[in-house]
Amino acid sequence: MIRLALRETLTAARRAPLLTALAVITIAFSLYAFGLFGLVALNIRQAIRAVEERVEVRAFLRDSTSIYAVDSAMAAIGKYPEVARVEYVSQENALDRARSEMGEFTDVFDQAVLPASIEVHMRAGLRSPQTVAAVAKRIGSFSIVDDVRYGEEWVGKLYRLRTIASFVGIALGLAFAAVAVIIIGATIRMTVLARAKEIAVMRVVGATDAFVRRPFLIDGIIKGILGGILALVMTWATHRAVNEYFFQTVFFDERLMLVGLLAGAFIGVAGSMVSVGRQLRRI
Structure with a gap:
């Protein structure tokens, strides 16, 4: 079943390579914005931690x-x-x-x-x-x-700064993730519309919604991972440029990079589920 879904995904990519590339690039740039925010948040956290060590x-x-x-x-x-x-x-x-x-x-x-x-x-x-x-x-x-x-006032301000930074980080992170889901959903929606006739035929011959939906979900996962890899490369290039021309920053460790790729896959499948569910009801 999964092999069939993968074959359907690859077939769709060969049929519309431009649309597939556009989807991956769009996902990559949305995740790139998310990655840049994460990089800024990571470095702010490191700076606060360095100051905290002086308490x-x-x-x-x-x-x-x-x-x-x-x-x-x-x-x-x-x-x-x-x-x-x-x-x-x-x-x-x-x-x-x-x-x-x-x-x-x-x-x-x-x-x-x-x-x-x-x-x-x-x-x-x-x-x-x-x-x-x-x-x-x-x-x-x-x-x-x-x-x-012990610098009572200074310690209080530092603690409030850390609390505000954490709250803002979570809020902006969720906002960027929501934007990424919307963008991915839009790209998947274009794919669904491009295959509307094929989907209609599949439903006529008895294909269930779950069967029709599966290739698009896998498609979203693959595009999310590919977009995540591309976004990671662009984020790393930005990190290197900042280090060379401005100031030193830290980059994500292996665990955070893996989390980023998994986040790309999750956002991809989430966008696919939202988009495919809506479009199947219209076809």
């Missing part, structure tokens, strides 16, 4: 705190499930950092004494404002801690 709680220590008290506090903080790692920054290291980061104000730090601190780096996925604030509050309860800073 930390910094506990400034009281003067004359013994190293044993520091080690004990660091061991306790390191056991928190939200904490990835803990780092001690001595007064000398803090001064060196300040000088390297603000070299133009080196003279200001010549006689400065900066407090030692404990830097607490949060685990991925546990960097929400509520989680960071809770960890900061627990750390502030240690007797050796004089002050705790």
